[in-house]
Amino acid sequence: MCSLWNVQQIAAAHKLLQDIFHGDTVQTQDNSSETVFEVQPQFMKLLKRSDITDERVDAIVNAANERLQHGGGVAAAIVRKGGRQIEDESRRIMSDRNRRSLDVGDAVHTSGGHLPCRFVIHTVGPVWKEREGKKCVSLLRRACIESLRLAAQLELCSIALPAISSGIFGMPKNICAQVMFDAVEEFSSSTEAEFSTLRDVRVVIIDDETISFFREEFVRRYTSQDTSSSPTNLTALGRPSGEKQESSPTSNSSVKYPSISSSERVANPSDGPPKESRVDNDNASSPNKEVGRT
DSSP: OOOSOOHHHHHHHHHHHHHHHTTOOEEOTTSOEEEEEEEETTEEEEEEESOGGGOOSSEEEEEEOTTOOOOSHHHHHHHHHHOHHHHHHHHHHHHHTTTOOOOTTOEEEEEOTTSSSSEEEEEEOOOOOGGGHHHHHHHHHHHHHHHHHHHHHTTOSEEEEOOTTOSTTOOOHHHHHHHHHHHHHHHHTSHHHHTSSOOEEEEEEOSHHHHHHHHHHHHHHHOOHHHHTOHHHHHHTTSOTTOOOOOOTTTTOOOOOOOOOHHHHTSOGGGOOOGGGOBOOSOTTSOSSBOOOO
């Protein structure tokens, strides 16, 4: 059941929506900055510059490797703050699977330990290979949607995702942003989302370089023609007040990720990735190479 939303929080969320529709930047108490867009009635999407381990949501998503060994990157930060309970539960998950590795795009959950969230959803994203760009895009989409589906099955209200596979796993950050927002839109318009309790989906990123790509994609998609005429407001979206504006790495360019056929886009994520495409994910302790089935 949802635990973090009450009448006051819902009212505050609607105030955030009103602010952003007027082209304003929304400042939070911890001086992070949020950009909000309502995808459909009662469904809110948010881009936030912050530490995902500090998010007060029902669940945060961990970009895990397929063996749930949380040795580096976001995974290590989550375990460091969340405590050994997360590691112990991860080991139990693998034990219950007879040590069979997760597939790329799979999502499982543990408790949040000492984190402010109730759950950690662990998903396995792809290692980027340019020659297999379409496959990587499809697998990242699956990882995002499976995470959202799991949150819905757990009857959660809010979830925060990092920029999955955009770190040491090498997916270009502009492609990652496009695919992740596509996946959130796909889920939010589904019947499953309509009948779920999930209403707050946010992408939370801490580093300047990555969030600049996500901010550009977010603004391109969700800013009306009226607000786009106000460059001061647009360039401020997602930035803490007083932060100096830097040019986006993809400024004034329209980058398209590898094209996907309509059949690939609508494929059921539960069908799983192709058998030959098992790879590790964003965990510094994992070799960045394909791993065969066990």
